Amino acid sequence: MDRHPTTRAAADPRRRALRRKRLLGAAFALPALLLLGALVAYPVVFSVGRSLFDAGGDRFVGADNYVEMVRDPATLKALRNSAIWVVVAPALLTGLGLVLAVLTERIRWATAFKLVLFLPMAVSFLAAGIVFRLTYEQDPDRGVLNAVVVGVHDAFDAPAPYPTARAREGEGLTGGPADGYLSGELRPGSVAALPFVGVAPGAVPGGPEPARTPAPAPDGLAGTVYLDFTPGTGGRPGVVDRQEKGLPGMTVEAVGDGRVVASARTAADGTFRLDGLGDGTYRLRVPAANFAAGYGGVDWLGPALVTPAIIGAYLWVWTGFSMVLIGAGLAALPRDVLEAARVDGANERQVFRRITVPLLAPVLTVVFVTLVINVMKVFDLVYVIAPGPVQEEANVLATRMWLVSFGGGNDQGLGSALSVLLLALVVPAMVFNIRRFRKGGGS
Amino acid sequence: MRRPSLTTLRAAGALAAALALTATGCGDDPAAPGSGGELSGTTVTVAGVWTGGEQTNFKKVLDAFGAKTGAKTVFVPSGDNVSTFVGSKIEGGNAPDVVLVPQVGVLRQFAGAGWLAPLSERAAATAGGNLAPVWKEYGTVDGTFYGLYFKAAHKSTVWYAPDALERAGVTEPKTWDELLAAGRTLADSGLPAFAVAGEDGWTLTDWFENVYLSQAGPEKYDLLARHELKWTDPSVVTALTTLAEVFEDERLVAGGAAEALRTDFPGSVEKVFGPEPEAALVYEGDFVGGVARDEFGRKPGEDAAFFAFPPVGAGKAPVVSGGDAAVVLKDAKNAEAGMRLLEFLATPEAAAVWAGAGGFLSPNKDVKPEAYADDTARATAASLVAAGDSVRFDMSDQAPAAFGGTKGAGEWKLLQDFLRDPSDPERTAAALEAAAAKAYGN
Numbered sequence: 001m002d003r004h005p006t007t008r009a010a011a012d013p014r015r016r017a018l019r020r021k022r023l024l025g026a027a028f029a030l031p032a033l034l035l036l037g038a039l040v041a042y043p044v045v046f047s048v049g050r051s052l053f054d055a056g057g058d059r060f061v062g063a064d065n066y067v068e069m070v071r072d073p074a075t076l077k078a079l080r081n082s083a084i085w086v087v088v089a090p091a092l093l094t095g096l097g098l099v100l101a102v103l104t105e106r107i108r109w110a111t112a113f114k115l116v117l118f119l120p121m122a123v124s125f126l127a128a129g130i131v132f133r134l135t136y137e138q139d140p141d142r143g144v145l146n147a148v149v150v151g152v153h154d155a156f157d158a159p160a161p162y163p164t165a166r167a168r169e170g171e172g173l174t175g176g177p178a179d180g181y182l183s184g185e186l187r188p189g190s191v192a193a194l195p196f197v198g199v200a201p202g203a204v205p206g207g208p209e210p211a212r213t214p215a216p217a218p219d220g221l222a223g224t225v226y227l228d229f230t231p232g233t234g235g236r237p238g239v240v241d242r243q244e245k246g247l248p249g250m251t252v253e254a255v256g257d258g259r260v261v262a263s264a265r266t267a268a269d270g271t272f273r274l275d276g277l278g279d280g281t282y283r284l285r286v287p288a289a290n291f292a293a294g295y296g297g298v299d300w301l302g303p304a305l306v307t308p309a310i311i312g313a314y315l316w317v318w319t320g321f322s323m324v325l326i327g328a329g330l331a332a333l334p335r336d337v338l339e340a341a342r343v344d345g346a347n348e349r350q351v352f353r354r355i356t357v358p359l360l361a362p363v364l365t366v367v368f369v370t371l372v373i374n375v376m377k378v379f380d381l382v383y384v385i386a387p388g389p390v391q392e393e394a395n396v397l398a399t400r401m402w403l404v405s406f407g408g409g410n411d412q413g414l415g416s417a418l419s420v421l422l423l424a425l426v427v428p429a430m431v432f433n434i435r436r437f438r439k440g441g442g443s
Numbered sequence: 444m445r446r447p448s449l450t451t452l453r454a455a456g457a458l459a460a461a462l463a464l465t466a467t468g469c470g471d472d473p474a475a476p477g478s479g480g481e482l483s484g485t486t487v488t489v490a491g492v493w494t495g496g497e498q499t500n501f502k503k504v505l506d507a508f509g510a511k512t513g514a515k516t517v518f519v520p521s522g523d524n525v526s527t528f529v530g531s532k533i534e535g536g537n538a539p540d541v542v543l544v545p546q547v548g549v550l551r552q553f554a555g556a557g558w559l560a561p562l563s564e565r566a567a568a569t570a571g572g573n574l575a576p577v578w579k580e581y582g583t584v585d586g587t588f589y590g591l592y593f594k595a596a597h598k599s600t601v602w603y604a605p606d607a608l609e610r611a612g613v614t615e616p617k618t619w620d621e622l623l624a625a626g627r628t629l630a631d632s633g634l635p636a637f638a639v640a641g642e643d644g645w646t647l648t649d650w651f652e653n654v655y656l657s658q659a660g661p662e663k664y665d666l667l668a669r670h671e672l673k674w675t676d677p678s679v680v681t682a683l684t685t686l687a688e689v690f691e692d693e694r695l696v697a698g699g700a701a702e703a704l705r706t707d708f709p710g711s712v713e714k715v716f717g718p719e720p721e722a723a724l725v726y727e728g729d730f731v732g733g734v735a736r737d738e739f740g741r742k743p744g745e746d747a748a749f750f751a752f753p754p755v756g757a758g759k760a761p762v763v764s765g766g767d768a769a770v771v772l773k774d775a776k777n778a779e780a781g782m783r784l785l786e787f788l789a790t791p792e793a794a795a796v797w798a799g800a801g802g803f804l805s806p807n808k809d810v811k812p813e814a815y816a817d818d819t820a821r822a823t824a825a826s827l828v829a830a831g832d833s834v835r836f837d838m839s840d841q842a843p844a845a846f847g848g849t850k851g852a853g854e855w856k857l858l859q860d861f862l863r864d865p866s867d868p869e870r871t872a873a874a875l876e877a878a879a880a881k882a883y884g885n
Contacts, residue, residue, distance in 0.1 A: 203633060
């Protein structure tokens with residue numbers, strides 16, 4: 001019956017040896033497998049299971065959490081932001097790292113330079129976040145970025161003297177601070193009193209003197225621009241009271257036939273005089289330039305710019321990492337190829353584009369994919385830098401997941417669903433990386 | 444009561460400090476035990492959100508308890524999120540004995556989870572005698588009295604620098620319309636009326652609550668707090684419209700809405716009481732006085748004064764309040780000694796210790812006016828006690844945290860959006876209702 005008795009007898013001890021080897025292998029792998037199971041596999045399975053239950057974890061809700069995730073505008077915003085992060089940050093970082101690595105290779109103090117660029121890696125994300133929160137602060141007195149921006153802006157365009165002033169309502173001036181004020185029609189020889197309020201007594205530039213009504217100009221218009229507010233009582237609206245001050249340095253124009261025909265600046269007592277006007281009627285205009293609100297700088301942490309601003313902080317931390325990794329790859333490049341290209345007459349740009357980058361491609365891919373995975377889980381910077389009112393606009397999936405699960409809502413069902421989504425998004429990048437490692441080992 | 448001084452940065456700082464404390468293993472020095480007290484040898488662990496001066500002053504109260512009973516006391520800062528802190532401590536088998544709970548919602552959550560021990564008869568009797576019933580009610584869940592209100596906040600006070608009002612020739616307004624008129628006159632004098640701390644969502648909920656309590660009345664306020672009334676109710680829309688009168692007026696909000704949204708609570712106090720005033724009025728609770736004193740060297744009553752939040756429309760002047768309730772955890776190692784601490788906290792004697800140090804209001808009507816450090820505290824305390832049962836607890840503190848207590852979400856976020864663009868109160872009301880329905884689950 002047994003057709004191959006001899007082969008079988010020979011195979012038996014070999015098989016037994018093989019089986020023993022396998023058992024031994026399994027015994028060695030067991031501790032690692034147990035750890036992996038307890039620390040990775042079990043939590044993943046648990047999260048997937050938990051995501052099918054409600055906030056309290058008692059009621060099975062099926063896919064409700066996933067439906068909720070797609071319907072919730074805040075989560076969609078987080079998803080959109082994560083997408084922006086993944087598209088922008090790794091590409092920028094790899095590019096920056098490549099450029100810096102190539103450049104630092106050529107300079108003398110390369111090591112010192114690299115060290116400085118690498119330093120931010122030693123700073124914790126929390127600390128970096130706090131530093132950047134202050135850097136991006138809107139108030140130029142606190143935020144260094146806006147201090148620079150405002151300083152540069154004001155050097156070219158001096159701030160208006162009266163950003164807070166408004167005309168006293170119902171006292172002859174129409175318009176608003178945004179487009180300037182116009183008086184009623186006046187004939188040469190008349191004297192106008194132009195009342196303004198909303199200027200703090202200490203905020204009047206120069207030393208203001210008590211407002212005075214000037215003598216009429218026979219062939220022009222005269223008048224006074226004054227602060228129509230008496231400290232303590234308010235004073236009579238539209239009347240130059242005794243304690244009220246003039247507003248010096250205010251530009252006043254005379255407009256006739258829709259054109260500006262004369263312009264003057266008010267004196268320390270608020271008076272102005274526009275001479276040489278022909279017969280006819282004119283209007284006085286107090287142009288908007290007097291009231292232009294001071295330039296406040298860029299609203300870095302506003303809803304529109306908060307994500308780019310945080311990505312900026314992230315770049316600061318991670319540029320060193322990609323530069324050092326790419327630099328290492330660069331050092332390992334075969335010099336002879338580069339030299340050969342140069343001898344053949346290729347210029348530096350061609351060498352960079354045609355030789356360096358293609359040869360570096362494997363390193364660049366590893367850096368890029370590693371960064372994609374890191375960017376997916378960015379949390380601390382977003383959490384620390386975004387101020388309360390724009391938290392939702394800045395959220396990424398990881399912060400959203402944490403906030404939903406522990407930050408008040410305590411809806412760990414929805415939180416688990418979000419973590420499963422995050423996992424699903426990271427897995428392709430991981431698989432890709434592992435495959436690359438394998439290939440790298442085989443070649 | 445929300446912590447008045449916490450911004451992200453400060454929270455991070457506090458966290459770092461807490462970590463440092465844990466790392467060095469010293470925690471807080473246990474109060475020196477009195478010789479031969481009945482509780483000598485026992486240690487009572489107390490957890491609360493207090494930091495800085497508040498923590499120092501509360502430790503004085505704990506010291507007084509230690510001196511009386513011989514018990515050692517340790518204060519553990521819980522960080523901003525008490526509920527997470529206590530939850531993790533209980534699961535770790537290391538529950539503190541006593542917790543100071545800053546929100547009604549959290550108290551209910553703890554009671555619902557079965558973490559709390561009911562007050563002893565003695566504590567309940569002492570509290571019942573000297574607290575207005577409304578406080579007892581807020582400490583009661585499903586008929587069981589768990590939470591003893593030890594510290595209260597009066598959140599219907601508008602603070603001002605007297606010289607600013609004097610310069611504008613304005614007196615303390617008595618009605619909402621007078622308040623707006625006074626604000627506009629202040630703006631004419633060169634100082635915009637209100638510094639609004641829009642970066643901290645909780646200040647905006649307090650604005651809304653005062654307007655709503657006064658305009659719609661306490662019955663509707665209670666219904667809305669329990670979400671038995673929908674936020675789309677016309678009364679909510681009316682209150683939001685009233686609030687918009689302030690928010691949309693550049694003269695009434697210093698720097699306009701954009702600037703307000705970048706101002707946190709300490710920043711708003713600085714705008715009024717700091718070295719370079721940028722606004723004349725700041726609305727928030729009695730603790731504004733404490734910040735003005737500690738951070739900007741003002742003397743409450745002299746160069747920092749307050750008036751009561753004026754009645755809106757035909758309503759009565761609102762008294763919105765907050766407070767910290769002391770509870771004993773069931774799983775605590777020294778729950779009995781903890782209960783003794785609560786019995787002590789219920790007495791006017793305990794309240795007097797902190798009242799003398801300042802920055803404290805007691806809901807306890809037996810605390811003598813002389814116990815308070817200054818006239819301003821005396822006046823706020825008198826106003827709070829006089830309001831008796833018409834006091835209403837901060838509505839957002841009664842709500843589930845997802846709606847009323849989360850940075851960047853729920854009511855905080857929606858009112859911040861409303862401050863940015865107050866043009867459509869109905870849309871805001873609808874958004875609030877949607878968020879509330881989700882958080883309350885009804």
